[in-house]
Amino acid sequence: MHFHGTDVRQRALTLLRDGAKNADVARQFGVPRGTISYWKHIDRAKRDECPGRTQRPPCPRCDGELNGSAYAYLLGLYLGDGHIIQNRAMRSPSLSIACAEAHPGLVDECERAMRDVFPKNSVCRVPRKGCWEVKLYSMHMWCLFPQHGPGRKHERTIALEPWQQEIVDAHPWEFIRGLIHSDGCRITNWTTRLVAGEPKRYEYPRYFFTNKSDDIRKLFTNALDKVGVEWTTLARGSDPFNISIARKASVALMDTHVGPKY
Structure with missing residues (x-):
């Protein structure tokens, strides 16, 4: 998958907000038209400008009260065996945590933590060879897991945001x-x-x-x-x-x- 930098995305959104056509912006930056359309849709959703839509789904952190204990545990799982995927076929990015089938209690705890952190979202288990993939979809994945980025975790910087560090400091054992x-x-x-x-x-x-x-x-x-x-x-x-x-x-x-x- 090819990732486009934040600078390219922001410059494209500036043109789109000024009325530029999707196709013209796509050609200018060499970005697929579908990606431009998705960026525009997400930008309009964040500003509550989607046609026929009066309110975007609430964000567990920005619009509600985030369950700090469950989040600290889920953050630990994500940093180890988790990944976030976004592609054109998906309307929302997905968070997936791989849990070994040899530890059914771990699978249950992972699912429980996801439900506690994302109470408005559905959680599912997908069977894989030797493990269960516990996953959910949410438009607010980037807000909850800003560590996501291109490449493997050990090949890029992983640093907690101040609000994440506050949660980890308050719930260190759950994080551990x-x-x-x-x-x-x-x-x-x-x-x-x-x-x-x-x-x-x-x-x-x-x-x-x-x-x-x-x-x-x-x-x-x-x-x-x-x-x-x-x-x-x-x-x-x-x-x-x-x-x-x-x-x-x-x-x-x-x-x-x-x-x-x-």
Whole structure:
């Protein structure tokens, strides 16, 4: 899919608002006529100028009271296993979260969070190989997830808007839980030690979070610092993709507020 920059879109909208024809604007900027028509429609909808339409659908953030706890969890899921799609065949962009079918509880929680954040929208589950794709459509997706953009998340900057950071600061455990449920796990490690000359096996639980984006890992560790969880960075080869939580007190905190996927 080819993405057109914000500058091109704004210049095109300026001409359209001044009365320029869709076809002329499309030729000037080398943008498909259907894209120009869609931009014009969205712009008119935002300004309540669509024919036969008196009010646009409410935005959970701008026009209502956003459920901060559910949003913090859903934001964590999105940063890990979520993506937003918009193409000509769709009237609204869609948010999709991939949830492993091995964890039905996670699928239920993801759907519940979507419904709590977007109470006016329908949520569906689409079966995929080895997972469920939990998705919904909303015209306000860009408002709720400004991190969306062309390319993979680890190849571009991921930074929270001030209003998002306020929500994460107010609900850090929900944010951490969403990130763990997307790109994290709880495992049991083991080692052996000699006790009275005999090898003895010891087991201990540990949490891992793995993500290639430096920015997303930083958001995760910042939230851990806020709630008093100690962590270390482990490299995979030469790349520090893994965040490890192994100290007993920190694992106990994670067990209380996060727990394993189920």
